[in-house]
Amino acid sequence: IFNLIGYSKTKSLYRDGMAPVVCTSARPHWERMPESSVYYYKSPRHGKHYVLSFPFCFDRKDARKEEVYYFAYCFPYTYSYLQRFLHSLDARNLPHYRRTALGRTVQERRLDVVTISSPANLAIDEAIQASNARKPGQHADPTQRISVVFVSARIHPGETPASYVMHGLLLFLTSDHPAAKALREVLVVKIIPMLNPDGVFLGNYRCNALGLDLNRLWHAPPLFGAPTIHAVRNLAQSYMRNSQCTLHLFLDMHAHTTCMNGFLFANAPDDPRLMEGVAAFPRALAA
Numbered sequence: 001i002f003n004l005i006g007y008s009k010t011k012s013l014y015r016d017g018m019a020p021v022v023c024t025s026a027r028p029h030w031e032r033m034p035e036s037s038v039y040y041y042k043s044p045r046h047g048k049h050y051v052l053s054f055p056f057c058f059d060r061k062d063a064r065k066e067e068v069y070y071f072a073y074c075f076p077y078t079y080s081y082l083q084r085f086l087h088s089l090d091a092r093n094l095p096h097y098r099r100t101a102l103g104r105t106v107q108e109r110r111l112d113v114v115t116i117s118s119p120a121n122l123a124i125d126e127a128i129q130a131s132n133a134r135k136p137g138q139h140a141d142p143t144q145r146i147s148v149v150f151v152s153a154r155i156h157p158g159e160t161p162a163s164y165v166m167h168g169l170l171l172f173l174t175s176d177h178p179a180a181k182a183l184r185e186v187l188v189v190k191i192i193p194m195l196n197p198d199g200v201f202l203g204n205y206r207c208n209a210l211g212l213d214l215n216r217l218w219h220a221p222p223l224f225g226a227p228t229i230h231a232v233r234n235l236a237q238s239y240m241r242n243s244q245c246t247l248h249l250f251l252d253m254h255a256h257t258t259c260m261n262g263f264l265f266a267n268a269p270d271d272p273r274l275m276e277g278v279a280a281f282p283r284a285l286a287a
Helices: 079-091 119-132 161-173 178-186 197-202 227-241 272-286
Strands: 002-007 021-024 039-043 049-054 069-072 097-104 110-116 146-153 188-192 245-253
Touching: 079 097, 079 110, 079 161, 079 197, 097 227, 110 161, 110 227, 119 146, 119 188, 146 161, 146 227, 161 178, 161 188, 161 245, 227 245
Parallel strands: 146 188, 146 245
Antiparallel strands: 002 049, 021 069, 039 049, 097 110, 110 188
């Protein structure tokens, strides 16, 4: 029986049917344990902290055949898996897909930005970015405009369900589905699939390589301690400052340890009359 000690939250999805996942070196496919065998309770023996407990039977008895077992909070989505997936999209040479490295993490991993839109919109976007960077000889046509949406995930490394949603979003937006084609005609979608690659690689739950919660640093991200947030914030602000762009939405996807289904937190506008516009996206998702 495994007892994981030190939980502090009264509520947990482990009380609502969630269960840890397991794989082995011989069977490298993650499987969820039976939910009926998972217990989450307050333990007086451990300072009244909460304990996650589950039985597990190791089914190989032959010591000559070593087998390594791996347990995880929920289905993993690794930095390496993301890179393989993005490489597979690169190989398709899609006219409506671009991938660039916006920067590097503290430990020198790529911060990928995927841009998806129609070829015409991508050309305008590239000209605007060149103009923002003040590259000589490259100027954007002032009569051309684009609408931009940012989508990001995995600022908290342990929230792996966000990466599976992001994976599906990338597949959909690059597909030939009529709705995807229509979106590409009217929007430039900037996707940052993994905001905290170091934290994901190291197996952290919430922090980066320096122990910082990047989701608390958006207001003033330090260049050394939070280079990914610094780079993404600067990129978003460059679109906000450019008169040829309208940044409609910045959606940062997370996952939750206690709440089921989907929900949104949105910034309240300074002008209450703009609240209807803020509520439009949550209302559309609920439809």
